[in-house]
Amino acid sequence: MTTSLQEAVTVIQDKLTDQPSLGLILGSGLGILADEIEDPIYIQYKDIPGFSTSTVAGHKGQLVFGTLEGKTVIAMQGRFHYYEGYSMQKVTFPVRVMAALGIEKLIVTNAAGGINEAFQAGDLMIIEDHINFMNDNPLIGPNDEQLGPRFPDMSSAYDQELQTVAEQAGKKLELSLQKGVYVGNTGPAYETPAEVKMLRELGGDAVGMSTVPEVVVANHMGLQVLGLSCISNLAAGILDQPLSHDEVIETTERVKVDFLRLMKTIIQEL
Template structure:
């Protein structure tokens, strides 16, 4: 975003959900965003060079993010002038939910200013704007991961942009390895808490108090009302829905047996490589969060050495990305029904 004169100001979206200011919306006068860095060199965008902020992997902090969010939100708004009620992030092997969206506009991530590209298997890298189950939605078909070289702030940028456009609800999905002995491959788990072992937090850096507090309470990060609603919808459909704690690992390696034992010991029910940065930013912005994970492979951590040989027999073959995608795809029809039922209930509120 170019610097403005004293008469040209950004106008802020409603504060109720902690949104970023974006151009072209009515509201009160706010101060300019902090001055951007000059030593950056990467981001795909079609904006004129004079209006471009170029950012590179792992150099993306809140000073740059604020301007990048404003530019990306303005770019989308000029092509789809609708306030989304919800934003949805589709994880590994779960992209077919996009087929249910009544699409008004669709863009590859490479076209949207500052949105990171994706390289992970099973991620389409496409933004869909439209309606799902009666709600206006932004659907991010694929996500970037920290193991691809992006920072935690960049991994959560899609949520920031959705918040700037007015979204009130985040529905996020992922694939994960099961640690809980009650889980089976193909189970859908409703996430009710997480353990952040990424070693990263997207809120590090200068805080903008207009958006959210410096020290964020995440004791209720996953909205209890939405969780109860999801369980009710699952019961009506006859869908088995587990609950559990998600452990976020940096990746890209899968967990060793010792890591699996440790994760189970500290209270994790499943382990994955994403989701947490998005959730933290969503809570900071005031969005309600509903998160699902599909169990795509199993760990059976044993507490005694005598049990470890038996535990290894659960996975006779190494975990492969292709197998993870296939297992997620098997559960996808049930997850599609569940997400749409929840959104339909929200649309009727």
């Protein structure tokens, strides 16, 4: 374990009352789930060695530890993005910290643009797989064998068992969930209509600016991963209207009740 990783783990462990078993990364407008955590302990990112600062609207920038649906969880209420100027290693550092703290499962959420023309704004999508279009990878550079293998297998990056749990939770709640492939782009500009058309031809169903680096590192460290996207808008060229981050926040606000119900039911079953 690197010195910076050990320092971060030590600072956090000093504040915790138990070992978390589940990690949560909450994307744009989806940090509301952390507000449901019981007996919460809040740790500001700025107080954790090696953590960066979240600069995007809808990302509070704190870890929240406590109990959720009977499970001991640690949640990132806001994440870091490559487009903010952070290295891939900085973006994914919190995943390494949560794994070192003892989590075994990680649920990654995001707000994404719908590429699949059958999708509608407000849909919730179970991520089955991803395409890395970021032209970078957080594992580039020297490999620490204590953290994971040099060449990690990504054939089941999103755990099938957890996908089944999410599907069953959706059926129980009578929510119609989408399933599909998430494309990770660098951002921060939204895609052009031509780019969206290309990504659809390549097999993408939704596109966003996060998640892929975190999932790569989670797999590197042997975590089971579930990914969920809130389709916050339809990507460029599908509807004749401009795209904005305000629309993302508006949509996540509109679907927050269904999102909370789904996430709580999934966590109950884990």
